[in-house]
Amino acid sequence: MSVRKRTWTGHGVQKEAWIVTYFDTKGVKRQKTFAKKRDADTFASKTDVEVREGIHIADRDSITVKQAGKLWITTGEGEGLERSTIEQRKRHLKFHIEDFIGDKLVSKMTVPLIREFEDQLREAGRSPAMVKKVLVSLGGILGDAVERGLAMRNSVRDMRQRRNGKEKRQEKRQKGKLKVGVHIPTPAEIRTILPTLEGHWRPLLITDIFSGMRSSELRGLRWVDVDLEGRAINVCQRADEYGKIGRPKSEAGERTIPIPPIVVNTLREWRLVCPRRDTGKVDDAGNPIMELHYVFPNGKGNLESHANIVNRALKPALVKAGVSIDTGKVDKDGNPIMRAKYTGLHSLRHFYASWCINRKADGGLELPVKSVQERLGHSSIQMTLDTYGHLFPRGDDADELAAAERSLLG
Structure with a gap:
């Protein structure tokens, strides 16, 4: 030197x-x-x-963050990532990264520069959740650049390793625990909802309530995967937001879910009138050959959209059942305008989890945590505990404490 x-x-x-x-x-x-x-x-x-x-890494051997981002997207496409994931990468690069640090060399992306980038995102109005997601994407870009020999260090990874414990604690404090009656429908609310369900949305919502399947799994469910005699649903595939069929989110997502009689009977009736899809073939008389394929299709027998399920099935059903909140507004006739208390289909998945966990005396299944994990298709038991651990019955409630006291003190 x-x-x-x-x-x-x-x-x-x-x-x-x-x-x-x-x-x-x-x-x-x-x-x-x-x-x-x-x-x-x-x-x-x-x-x-x-x-x-x-x-x-010498400057002439490196490339800009913008260029590295495009290579990162190419890597994802080559790995066969879902279209939704690729589109998210493109959005993060275009709208949240390029304008701020797109011209910076990846070899020069130090921790101080990344901290400055974080500050810029916040000042530009990005939410804490978005800042976190964009940093994850930037870490992916730098990681890909390291593998290509265009950078020698992934400073995002180094920074997040030091922050990891602190970030997790902050995230838990901000999110809080899932609460019954706030995030999770109560058993009383479910009992109110069930009798009001009707039409072609009824079998879908009943199945979701008593199976806890993800929206993508419900949309991709085929009749060949439903065993009405064995009273079980085999989850083998899912449909992403673009309608592409693929494997479940993880290996654990491929599972068999036992279903109660209400689901069996509902699906048996639904099968008789379920829309069939056009196979693109014709019979000897020239008529199109139709087939039963998806369990919860649209009117033409093809994939239903997630937005339709939420906006045309879930929300109207909740409002009709009175599981709703007053918006403070009125319609043209002076009637109060109500909105659904629970706005996402995942709330029914949360209910199913709580039903699996609750004591039998309280109308639940009282399953062990491992069984709950398997039915939900979580990739790890820790995920189940992190999400629903606080719902499991405690062994030190007031009645049991009182009994223990009497036994000890006489």
């Missing part, structure tokens, strides 16, 4: 510059020019440490 001064005369004016000469981690001789000696010395000191630690 050397720093030397170079002087020359141009147009009758004496000029000078400072040149840093060094060998990079590959043994290639490099030079970089600076107008001031102070800048040259700073670069030389920093580069000397990076070369010795094996983390130096």
